[in-house]
Amino acid sequence: MRKLAFSLAAPVGAFLLTLVVSTIALLAFGSSPAEAYGDMLSHAAKLETQVDILNRATPFYLSAVAAAIGFRMNLFNIGVEGQYLMGFLFAAQVGGLISLPQVLHIFVIMVVAMIVGALYAGIAGVLKTTRGVNEVISTIMLNSIAVGGLIAWLQQEWQAELGENFSSTELGTNEIEESGLLPTINGLLEIFTREIGQGKELTGMLLIAVLVGVLYHVLLNRTRFGFDLRASGINPFAARAGGVPPKRMVLAAMMLSGAVAGLIGMVELADRGKFPPDPIQGLGFQGIAVALLGRNNPGGMAFAALLFAFLDVSSGVLDSTGAASREIAVIMQGIVLLTAVIAYGVANRLRERDEAREAAEALAAEREVVPA
Amino acid sequence: MTAAIELTGITKRFPGVIANDNVNLTVEKGEIHAVCGENGAGKSTLMKILYGMQAPDEGTMKVNGELVNFSSPTDAIDRGIGMVHQHFMLADQLTVLENIILGAEPTVSGGRINFKEAEAHLSQVADEYGLTIDVNQMVESLEVGERQRVEIIKVLYRGAEILILDEPTAVLVPQEVEALFENMRELKASGATILFIDHKLDEVLEISDSMTVLRHGKTVATMKNDGVTAHELAELMVGSELPTPDTSESTVTDDVALELKDLTVLNEDGRQVVHDINLRIHRGEIVGIAGVEGNGQGELVDAIIGTADIASGTVSFHGRDITRESVRKRREAGLAYVPEDRHHEGLLLSSPLWENAALGHQTQSPYGSNWWLDRDGARAQTELIREQFDVRTPNIDVSAHALSGGNQQKLIIGRELTSDPEVLVAAHPTRGIDVGAQAAVWDDIRAARRNGLATLLISADLDELIGLSDTIVVMLRGEFVATLAPADVTPRDLGAYMTGAALQNGGAA
Numbered sequence: 001m002r003k004l005a006f007s008l009a010a011p012v013g014a015f016l017l018t019l020v021v022s023t024i025a026l027l028a029f030g031s032s033p034a035e036a037y038g039d040m041l042s043h044a045a046k047l048e049t050q051v052d053i054l055n056r057a058t059p060f061y062l063s064a065v066a067a068a069i070g071f072r073m074n075l076f077n078i079g080v081e082g083q084y085l086m087g088f089l090f091a092a093q094v095g096g097l098i099s100l101p102q103v104l105h106i107f108v109i110m111v112v113a114m115i116v117g118a119l120y121a122g123i124a125g126v127l128k129t130t131r132g133v134n135e136v137i138s139t140i141m142l143n144s145i146a147v148g149g150l151i152a153w154l155q156q157e158w159q160a161e162l163g164e165n166f167s168s169t170e171l172g173t174n175e176i177e178e179s180g181l182l183p184t185i186n187g188l189l190e191i192f193t194r195e196i197g198q199g200k201e202l203t204g205m206l207l208i209a210v211l212v213g214v215l216y217h218v219l220l221n222r223t224r225f226g227f228d229l230r231a232s233g234i235n236p237f238a239a240r241a242g243g244v245p246p247k248r249m250v251l252a253a254m255m256l257s258g259a260v261a262g263l264i265g266m267v268e269l270a271d272r273g274k275f276p277p278d279p280i281q282g283l284g285f286q287g288i289a290v291a292l293l294g295r296n297n298p299g300g301m302a303f304a305a306l307l308f309a310f311l312d313v314s315s316g317v318l319d320s321t322g323a324a325s326r327e328i329a330v331i332m333q334g335i336v337l338l339t340a341v342i343a344y345g346v347a348n349r350l351r352e353r354d355e356a357r358e359a360a361e362a363l364a365a366e367r368e369v370v371p372a
Numbered sequence: 373m374t375a376a377i378e379l380t381g382i383t384k385r386f387p388g389v390i391a392n393d394n395v396n397l398t399v400e401k402g403e404i405h406a407v408c409g410e411n412g413a414g415k416s417t418l419m420k421i422l423y424g425m426q427a428p429d430e431g432t433m434k435v436n437g438e439l440v441n442f443s444s445p446t447d448a449i450d451r452g453i454g455m456v457h458q459h460f461m462l463a464d465q466l467t468v469l470e471n472i473i474l475g476a477e478p479t480v481s482g483g484r485i486n487f488k489e490a491e492a493h494l495s496q497v498a499d500e501y502g503l504t505i506d507v508n509q510m511v512e513s514l515e516v517g518e519r520q521r522v523e524i525i526k527v528l529y530r531g532a533e534i535l536i537l538d539e540p541t542a543v544l545v546p547q548e549v550e551a552l553f554e555n556m557r558e559l560k561a562s563g564a565t566i567l568f569i570d571h572k573l574d575e576v577l578e579i580s581d582s583m584t585v586l587r588h589g590k591t592v593a594t595m596k597n598d599g600v601t602a603h604e605l606a607e608l609m610v611g612s613e614l615p616t617p618d619t620s621e622s623t624v625t626d627d628v629a630l631e632l633k634d635l636t637v638l639n640e641d642g643r644q645v646v647h648d649i650n651l652r653i654h655r656g657e658i659v660g661i662a663g664v665e666g667n668g669q670g671e672l673v674d675a676i677i678g679t680a681d682i683a684s685g686t687v688s689f690h691g692r693d694i695t696r697e698s699v700r701k702r703r704e705a706g707l708a709y710v711p712e713d714r715h716h717e718g719l720l721l722s723s724p725l726w727e728n729a730a731l732g733h734q735t736q737s738p739y740g741s742n743w744w745l746d747r748d749g750a751r752a753q754t755e756l757i758r759e760q761f762d763v764r765t766p767n768i769d770v771s772a773h774a775l776s777g778g779n780q781q782k783l784i785i786g787r788e789l790t791s792d793p794e795v796l797v798a799a800h801p802t803r804g805i806d807v808g809a810q811a812a813v814w815d816d817i818r819a820a821r822r823n824g825l826a827t828l829l830i831s832a833d834l835d836e837l838i839g840l841s842d843t844i845v846v847m848l849r850g851e852f853v854a855t856l857a858p859a860d861v862t863p864r865d866l867g868a869y870m871t872g873a874a875l876q877n878g879g880a881a
Contacts, residue, residue: 221745222744222745222747223743223744223745224734224735224740224741224742224743224744224745225743226745227727227730227734227740227745228734230720230723231720231723231727231731234720234721234722234723235716235719235720235721237716237717238711238716238717238718238719238720238731239720239731240679240699240717241677241679241699241709241711241717241718241732242699242703242731242732242733242734243698243699243700243702243703243704243732243734243735244699244700245698245699245700352771352773352774355770355771355773355774356773356774358766358770358774359764359765359766359770359774359775359776360776361766
């Protein structure tokens with residue numbers, strides 16, 4: 001019971017503090033906080049907005065799990081961004097070239113995305129294990145190579161190929177046939193609700209993301225590999241003395257992180273049917289923030305991904321109502337992250353003290369019983 | 373004449389341990405004063421107190437006759453006290469000059485560093501104390517001895533007249549030690565006072581004018597260096613009380629469990645720290661390694677558990693060569709390990725006890741298999757350890773850091789001994805734990821020996837070594853220099869062997 005209280009106190013505290021600070025920010029800009037919050041909430045109450053929120057939360061969550069796999073062993077994979085874009089690009093290219101029955105086609109595309117993501121992350125893993133290159137540096141550089149190098153070059157090539165009279169819809173990789181596109185799951189949601197309007201479609205990747213979260217939980221807590229991974233993160237020296245091979249773990253964690261990162265782009269791929277000339281960028285970095293807020297915990301990250309998606313999507317309405325500037329969402333995301341880090345730090349210290357006292361009491365009680 | 377340093381009645385307590393117990397230390401101006409004692413005698417704590425890194429619980433400190441009260445090293449530096457740490461604190465990518473002035477840079481307007489003035493001041497200091505060094509060299513290109521000289525000059529540059537050298541010879545090769553002593557004599561001739569910590573007796577006798585010996589946190593002697601022999605000093609350091617005799621009879625069998633052949637090991641810097649060692653440990657035998665810390669014991673342990681860089685030679689278990697096998701393979705083959713520092717290599721402090729019990733055995737029943745972690749099995753086994761090894765804890769779900777040191781150690785001993793090991797490597801198994809837990813750990817190791825466990829025991833506690841071991845081997849500068857029977861050896865003899873004093877006199881005491 002105490003444990004539950006300790007783990008709930010931090011996020012609730014962080015949330016309240018965030019509300020206070022963002023209210024102050026809104027007042028400082030001369031907006032009405034009540035009106036702004038009210039607009040956001042009433043907008044989010046609509047089913048169509050909720051579909052948007054889920055669609056946004058799905059890549060956030062996948063990205064967060066990818067980052068969290070590294071974080072759990074103190075490996076800072078900043079390269080989720082590059083890994084997912086590479087996975088996205090190659091999967092789209094392969095998917096556009098082949099023609100297969102539906103389930104198989106989708107499966108091949110996803111496997112390609114995961115393998116490419118894993119290999120791209122593996123470069124940083126190999127550099128770290130063989131040359132001692134810090135993974136933060138190498139993954140940032142690999143991001144630049146992927147985004148600023150390969151993708152920028154491709155965009156140029158596509159434009160050159162089409163010449164003067166191109167239209168942006170023709171750019172990008174080949175269109176994938178219908179059999180390679182993951183179906184939407186509007187039907188699934190509509191069992192519980194009314195019919196979804198405005199042509200909104202709920203991404204099928206939502207189910208994959210849930211599955212990834214469950215697998216992440218099982219891997220970490222139920223498997224020997226997960227135990228090795230957590231042990232390496234908590235105390236690499238004790239882990240090594242306990243038989244965990246440090247280099248192999250670095251490589252494995254890095255590649256696993258990259259494989260999950262590869263799935264992020266599948267949300268957009270299912271929606272647009274190809275690798276577009278203007279893919280959504282920054283999801284890899286959002287994932288780091290979501291993982292941090294969710295404490296690398298599968299449930300916590302789901303909550304954090306939904307919160308970030310809610311702020312992103314529901315603040316869109318502020319543009320039309322004019323109650324406040326929609327950038328308040330970015331401010332709130334930043335503040336909630338900061339306050340959460342502080343709140344978790346405080347809660348952790350309190351919990352440790354509580355445990356130590358409990359252990360000391362148990363010892364003292366025993367001493368009294370046993371005659372000296 | 374007032375003394376440079378006068379410490380009176382210094383007492384410092386840590387939870388469960390008294391590090392310094394009413395210690396007195398007087399250092400005259402312009403002398404070289406050695407503080408010697410066994411590992412854990414309280415030397416480092418005393419130096420930390422003198423340098424303002426820790427505050428004493430009781431006692432007074434006088435520097436040049438004035439009563440002082442340091443709250444940080446800055447206060448000590450202001451009083452002219454400087455400390456050269458055992459581990460150097462230099463930036464490799466900066467020059468000698470830049471390293472020396474770092475944090476004490478003379479500046480001109482606009483915050484720019486006045487290198488001219490710095491160099492002038494530095495050469496004045498260097499001349500005054502007769503120390504030479506090329507100030508424009510990069511520190512990364514310097515040898516260890518030169519780095520140490522940079523550290524000494526750094527301290528002098530800040531105006532120190534009283535120098536504390538913390539085990540300055542520990543990192544040096546013999547020629548470098550000679551050069552250091554030469555520098556120390558020059559410093560003394562120029563009026564500096566030097567306080568240095570060492571436990572190599574030949575060195576202490578060579579360089580110091582007087583010495584203070586600590587044992588178990590107490591001052592046992594202060595004397596001038598005139599006519600004191602290494603033997604007398606060794607006796608003072610280790611004490612000559614008799615150990616508690618181990619009455620149990622020998623359980624040694626003919627079956628060799630662990631064998632080391634011509635083993636040579638390199639440390640992280642690529643230096644040979646273990647040379648050509650040969651050792652056999654039989655089932656039911658405890659072999660104790662005696663030696664002053666830093667003579668290759670740590671690397672020997674690493675070589676056996678599988679984390680060291682073995683240059684040549686072999687390690688075998690029951691005749692099977694495992695020199696190139698991973699730590700996990702060795703553990704699965706029945707290797708148990710009690711590390712020297714339980715926080716560093718032994719525990720996952722923020723994880724629950726049952727996960728700590730599984731660590732090192734996670735691939736084996738009942739903790740798990742190659743693929744899965746068996747939570748129920750691990751928890752049941754942890755309950756068993758808790759009961760059998762008397763680990764005092766409210767439950768097995770608390771984090772390891774909530775337990776006292778003795779209980780943490782009992783948990784480690786329990787997890788290693790309940791895994792049916794063939795070979796146990798135990799480094800300082802009772803370091804820093806209370807007397808009750810110590811006795812329990814000893815009983816556990818003796819019981820395992822009766823059941824056929826082959827044990828390599830490394831300890832700084834000589835009574836523990838003599839009391840538990842079937843054979844004692846003395847390790848000095850990476851080699852085995854003596855093999856002794858515990859029945860006819862006293863801690864005093866052992867101390868003499870460990871510090872090299874017995875060998876200089878041509879053999880056994």
